[in-house]
Amino acid sequence: MLQIQDRLQTALSDRYDLQREIGRGGMATVYLAQDLKHRRPVALKILHPHLAANVGAERFQREVEIAARLNHPHILTLIDSGEANGFLYYVMPYVHGESLRGRLTRERQLSLEEALRIALQVASALGYAHGQGVVHRDIKPENVMLHEGEAMVTDFGICKALSAGGGEKLTQTGMAIGTPAYMSPEQASDDRELDGRSDLYSLGCMLYETLAGVPPFTGPTAQAIILKRFTEPVPSIRAIRSSIPEAVERVLGRALARNPSDRFSTAAEFAQALAWQSGVPTPVGADPTVVPVQQPPGKSIAVLPFADMSPQKDQDYFCEGIAEEIINALTKIHALRVASRSSAFAFKGKGQDIRRVGEQLGVGTVLEGSVRKAGTRLRITAQLINVSDGYHVWSERYDRELEDVFAVQDEIAENIVRALRLVLTEQERRAIEKPRTENVQAYEYYLRARQLLSQFHEKGLQFARRMFSRAIELDPNFVPAHAGVADCSSFLYMYWDASEANLEQANAASGRALELGPQVAEAHASRGLALTLSKQYEDAEREFEAAVLLDPKLFEAHYFYARACFQQGKLEEAARWFERASVVRPEDFQAPSLLGTTYFGLGREEAARAVLRRALQIAEKHLEFNPGDVRAWYHGALMQIRLGKIEKGREWADQALALDPDDSAVLYNVACAYALLGEADRALDCLKHGVQNGFGHREWIENDPDLYSLRELPRFQSILHDM
DSSP, rough: HHHHHHHHHHHHHHTEEEEEEEOOSEEEEEEEEEETTTTTEEEEEOOOOOHHHHHHHHHHHHHHHHHTTTOOBOOOOOEEEEEETEEEEEEHHHHHSSHHHHHHHHHHHHHHHHHHHHHHHHHHHHHHHTTTOOOOOOGGGGEEETTTTEEEEEETTTTHHHHHTTTOOTTOOOSSSGGGGGGGHHHTTTSSOOOOOHHHHHHHHHHHHHHHSSSOOOOOSSSHHHHHHHHHHOOOOHHHOTTOOHHHHHHHHHHSSSSSSGOOOOHHHHHHHGGGGSSSOOTTTTTOOOOOOOOGGEEEEEOOEEESSSTOOOOHHHHHHHHHHHHHHHOTTTTTOOOOOOHHHOOOOOOOOOHHHHHHHTOOOOEEEEEEEEETEEEEEEEEEEETTTOOOEEEEEEEEGGGGHHHHHHHHHHHHHHHTTTOOOHHHHHHTTTOOSSSSHHHHHHHHHHHHHOOSHHHHHHHHHHHHHHHHHHOOOHHHHHHHHHHHHHHHHHHHHOHHHHHHHHHHHHHHHHHHTHHHHHHHHHHHHHHHHHHHHHHHHHHHHHHHTTTTHHHHHHHHHHHHHHTTHHHHHHHHHHHHHHHHOOOHHHHHHHHHHHHHHHHHHHHHHHHHHHHHHHHHHHHHHHTTTHHHHHHHHHHHHHHHHHHHOOOOOOOHOTTOOOOOHHHHHHHHEEEEEEEEOOOHHHHHHHOOOOOOOHHHHHOGGGGTTSHHHHHHHHHOOO
């Protein structure tokens, strides 16, 4: 063995210094080596000679080059590969930590929380790789490294390279391209045309083992294991570990389906099903069990609104805008959990200890800062604080000209990435540098408009639309401003003024936003909403799907898509998208509130109550800091009534009406509350008043399960007729 290492060292002496062997598997021997050019430790893997002879250097290099393009926070990147003196090798960063196999050898079983967290991270890596056309083919605990609480998938592309070279069939010793205990049935059948569902089967086997302590199928030989996979059902994991929730067992059962068409179709869908076990509502048809999964504390952040230190104290909109822009940038980073704007901004002016704020928001770090703006001069301070001990992780002061505000925002986001040791994909790096206007005055109007838009009432939306329009006058190519005009017009049409003028403006502005920014997710989401109001549903769905593809974390894309499906009476699809919206923004109460309504409409009452219990907790917490938010009162009223808290529901409905008695959105939702209470006359009075005041969402009224009890009443039919 030393002779082989000596030969390797001689062949690679100009690039790597081999230090010691650190691992050995069925495909390769792993050495700790020093990268002489970059002065860094690396893991250098040498293919076993018989495999190297089978595959050939040219084909191996071609397949590995495809995998080397993968760049994802949960993928250990291939940084080099080649042939040296007859040896085929590939190189990855050396990770301080241990493999999942090492962890299981020590502990045998992981906690449910940790097992799900690792599975979600691996699913994230697989989803990204599958999107790039790369199937791993050998997902197993040996190929997952644990580094600072994060799972990193290794050896992408290697199994494909060996298979392409005419790799071995299964043998009595279990040697195979792939690992029998984790291999999908189609891979075991030597089906070379594998797709991502094969990896999901392997991930299901790995998750099963982390929970049960053994893979789902075991045996003395490779053939025995494979035979069980084809002839026996998946053993019940709850028979091995009774504390595992039934919902998790059902997810595993689907992931381990023998036929690929019966499994989850994508890694995102698999992750979605698991994510419901992480403290968010359960998906359609699943058990409403909720299992909290702790996020790594150093990978989560809340951005508080910056304090206004300007002499006139008139820059509140600017301070909020800078914080919101940083939130929007950080939200694009997959490995970072970011508290929503509404949750973080609830602490504005409260003067609470940062550690207490971080604990309440459930994050590991908090960014706070201040802005002093005088004329064209700008001073911005920012400090990133560790919640666990209150110490500064990073801080900086920027004294710049006002026109440098965009560069300052980018620098703050980049410093946060460095401070938290996040690894960005190229797509994420481009996303946090999203295009903005170069006109600072246009940007100021845009920030004023965003602040008004967030208040979500009629006059605020009208003023916001004017501010967005002023921004467009100064910069006609300002995509987010065009999308802002479209959204204001759409919301006004939906809730307060169902006029053709609003609908036309929503269509024109969203069309222009999309024309100027075809790669901007917000433009597609705004266009989808406008098309929904015009009843162009198929076109709207295409826009929502494009928005989700461009930015999977854009809440509005999922939420508007769900509402579009609800509006058409497509409750199954609406439920799916409300579920996804709830995952994207777990602090939001509106999506799970409407999800509960949708579940009731589908007759899934147990799942509906589970969703609403959690949504009500969110609404109650929100109202502690935002007692004037009428939306929380009327959504909460509906949830209270659905959960059997009749008097509390009536009180909350009355409170919403007292706060804004002529607002058509309030009137509509209070009408729903009274309908659920069986008070038909009061419900119809509110509904009629709301429609007279501008509520123009006829299709919503027709398909809302909350109003089912009113459908046959003549007054209800008359209201619909007059719309």
